[in-house]
Amino acid sequence: MRGLVLALLIGLTQPVPAFDFGELDLRKLDLDKAVKLISKGKEAFAEVPQAREIELGRGMAASLLGAVPLVPDPGLQRYVNDLGHWLALHTERPGLPWRFGILDTMTANAFATPGGHVFVTRGLLLRLWNEAELAGVLAHEIGHVLRRHHLRAVQHRARLELGMDVLSMALEERSGFPLDRLTGIGMELYARGLDKGDEYEADRLGVVIAARSGYDPYGLPGVLYTLAASGAQDSDLALMFSTHPSPQSRLERLSVVMAGHLPETGATVRSRFDRYRARLEEGH
Amino acid sequence: MKPGNFLAGLLLLVAGLAVAQEGRITTASALRQAPDPAAAVVAYLKAGQAVTITGRDGSWLQARTVGEPAQKGWIRMFDVRLTGNGGAGRSAGTFSRLLDLFRGDEHKGAPGRVTSTIGIRGLTAEELRTARADLRALRQMERFASDPRRALHFADEAQLRARRLGYLEPAP
Numbered sequence: 001m002r003g004l005v006l007a008l009l010i011g012l013t014q015p016v017p018a019f020d021f022g023e024l025d026l027r028k029l030d031l032d033k034a035v036k037l038i039s040k041g042k043e044a045f046a047e048v049p050q051a052r053e054i055e056l057g058r059g060m061a062a063s064l065l066g067a068v069p070l071v072p073d074p075g076l077q078r079y080v081n082d083l084g085h086w087l088a089l090h091t092e093r094p095g096l097p098w099r100f101g102i103l104d105t106m107t108a109n110a111f112a113t114p115g116g117h118v119f120v121t122r123g124l125l126l127r128l129w130n131e132a133e134l135a136g137v138l139a140h141e142i143g144h145v146l147r148r149h150h151l152r153a154v155q156h157r158a159r160l161e162l163g164m165d166v167l168s169m170a171l172e173e174r175s176g177f178p179l180d181r182l183t184g185i186g187m188e189l190y191a192r193g194l195d196k197g198d199e200y201e202a203d204r205l206g207v208v209i210a211a212r213s214g215y216d217p218y219g220l221p222g223v224l225y226t227l228a229a230s231g232a233q234d235s236d237l238a239l240m241f242s243t244h245p246s247p248q249s250r251l252e253r254l255s256v257v258m259a260g261h262l263p264e265t266g267a268t269v270r271s272r273f274d275r276y277r278a279r280l281e282e283g284h
Numbered sequence: 285m286k287p288g289n290f291l292a293g294l295l296l297l298v299a300g301l302a303v304a305q306e307g308r309i310t311t312a313s314a315l316r317q318a319p320d321p322a323a324a325v326v327a328y329l330k331a332g333q334a335v336t337i338t339g340r341d342g343s344w345l346q347a348r349t350v351g352e353p354a355q356k357g358w359i360r361m362f363d364v365r366l367t368g369n370g371g372a373g374r375s376a377g378t379f380s381r382l383l384d385l386f387r388g389d390e391h392k393g394a395p396g397r398v399t400s401t402i403g404i405r406g407l408t409a410e411e412l413r414t415a416r417a418d419l420r421a422l423r424q425m426e427r428f429a430s431d432p433r434r435a436l437h438f439a440d441e442a443q444l445r446a447r448r449l450g451y452l453e454p455a456p
Contacts, residue, residue, distance in 0.1 A: 062422040067415035068407055070425055077428040082438035085430035090446060101425045107407040117425075121407070129342040131442070183417070191409035204452045214444030216321050218360065222343035225361060229340075229386045236406060255362045256455045259311070263449075264360075265321045268342070269442045 052170040052177060053151055054097060054115030059183035060150070061099070061117035064190070068103040071122055071280065076102055079276050083131070084118055084138050090212040093146055100138065102280075108227075109240045111190055112141035114151040122280055123236050127226050131269035135210040136220030143205030149198040154185050161185070193243030203250055204257055216266035217258065224251045305385055307347070307364045309333045315357035319344035326357040335364065340386050 047053075070077060077100075084100035096116035103111075108124035118141040120134070128134050144150060158164040162181070169177055193199075203220060211217035228247040230237055244250075309329045316323040319341035327349065329335070339346035344358045366382055430438075439446075 058422060059417065061425070062417035062419050063415045064412075065421035065425065066418040067411045069418075069421060074428060077425070078430070081428050081430040082434050085432070086435040086439050086444070089432060089435055097426075097429070099426055099429050101428070103407075105405065105407040109407070123406075133342060187412050187415060191412045200454070204454065208449055208451050212447055212449050214439065214446055216343075218343035218362075221362065225340070225343060225386075239407065239409060242409070253455055257452045258362070261452055263447065267322075267442060267444055268320050269444075272442055 046167060046171065047148070048151060048155070048167055048170040050096075050115070053148070055177065055179060056151065056154065056182055056186065057113035057115035057117050057145075059179050060113040060186040061119075063183055063187050064103070064111060064113070064119060065101075068105045068121075071102040071104045073102075073279060076276055076279055080120065080134075080138070083135060084142070087135060087139050087142055087209055087213050088116070090209055091142060091146055096145070098142075106236050107239055108236050110137050110141050112144040112150065113186070114145065114148065114154075116145055118142065118145070124223075125277065126280055127223075127230070128273070128277070129222060129226075129270075130219070131273035132210065132216040132219035132267065133223045134219070134273065135213060135215040136206055136218075136223055139209035139213075140202045140206035140220055142209060143202035144194070144198065146205060147198070147201060149194055149202065150186060150189055153189050153194055153198075154182055157185050157188070158182060190243070191239075196245045199244050200250065200253055203254055207254065207258060207262060211262050211266060214267055216268045217262040218266075219268075221251055221254055221258075224254070305337045306350075306367050307335050307337050307345075307382075308367045309335060309359070309363060310365055311363045313359055313363040315347065315349070315355060315359055317357055319346075319358045323358070327355045329359065329363075334367070335359070337364065337366075337385065345382075 048056075080100040080102055081098075085098055088094055088096070088098045093116075098116040098118070100118045100120075102125060103119050103121045105121050106123040107121055108127055109121050110124060111119040118138060120137055120141075124137065125134065128137070155166040158166050158181075164178070164181075166182065206220050207217045210219055224247040227237060227240065228251065232238065232241040309331055312331050313329055315326045315329050317326055318324075329349070334350040335347040336350060337345050337347055340361075341358070343361050345361050345364060347357060347359050347364070349355045361382065364382070366385065
């Protein structure tokens, strides 16, 4: 068995462009633990089953709603759900139970939970110019869900801080899934932020998903410009600035990767957006 | 042009006069009549051409060509860089100076900026950490869910046309 593990580890040291092993240090790897894991029949890159992903995400969504209520306007909530669903249909996970909501806070931000609950705040929506910008924001959050950024971060922190192996707990039907503790770790992520690399990746996915859905791909860059122009001294932006890379650096990266690779055309959709935005201003 | 758009344009112009800055086109691109990719083309600009930036709308910058006859229109913010001594001088990145351009003036041009804030509080990191699950609110949220049929209708209403596009590679 040890031989097999060693062979696997040697295999891992070859360049594998598809995976980022981060700070994996082969010298410090616990061979006995590795043998145990493999003998348990687990695949090295098995995913947490989708049902558990959704369960965790619903827990995090319920907690977000415990912190801030939804804007009490069913028409507005349906509007972001229709838009969000249209965007999600142009991704590799169209069948997730996608749900979208506008949170009733002036703090400008957006949140995604594992499995497809996505939130945007009243404060952010009021700063947008058109529907293509809202599409850009929602598509960025959809990108986090597609690549399981929050789920992976929860798994990582659970192992680091509590020594919990979320994957095996999620895979083993009989053992309890510690939803409350994992939800707590997830909420901490909203307060502290994801890895910068995850944010840049969600930006790259977001502009493409918006463009696939027929929108002007420059909606998200427009929002980033607005955030940059408002600046970190705006108290309604403090949380966003402390949990994301600077909008300037995000724009720099998008300008490089988008150049020549996305259509210059697409809908901005101002009139419909203005109608709904006005309802927010009127304090619905 | 709708009266609302005209007013927004006028506001931008007013906001713009205070911040007019010299820039240069980085990629051959179209100068358009309105900040919309479907708007009519006023002129085609060459890389290196000098322009004066006078306003902003989303990801678009209002620009005027330098020289006779001067032409006015809108260009993509990614297609222009500031030149000369303009900007706030904190020019670490390529964009920083362009971004500084509208700092502080942000709220003047944008449509009906954030004003109705009375009674609605902000959200802090601490509130996120200590939040308690509200399952009733979650179930209520889930009742607003859309479906593919509704989403298609929503797209048709705004004449959104789906396109096949691959994801972008990260920058090297």
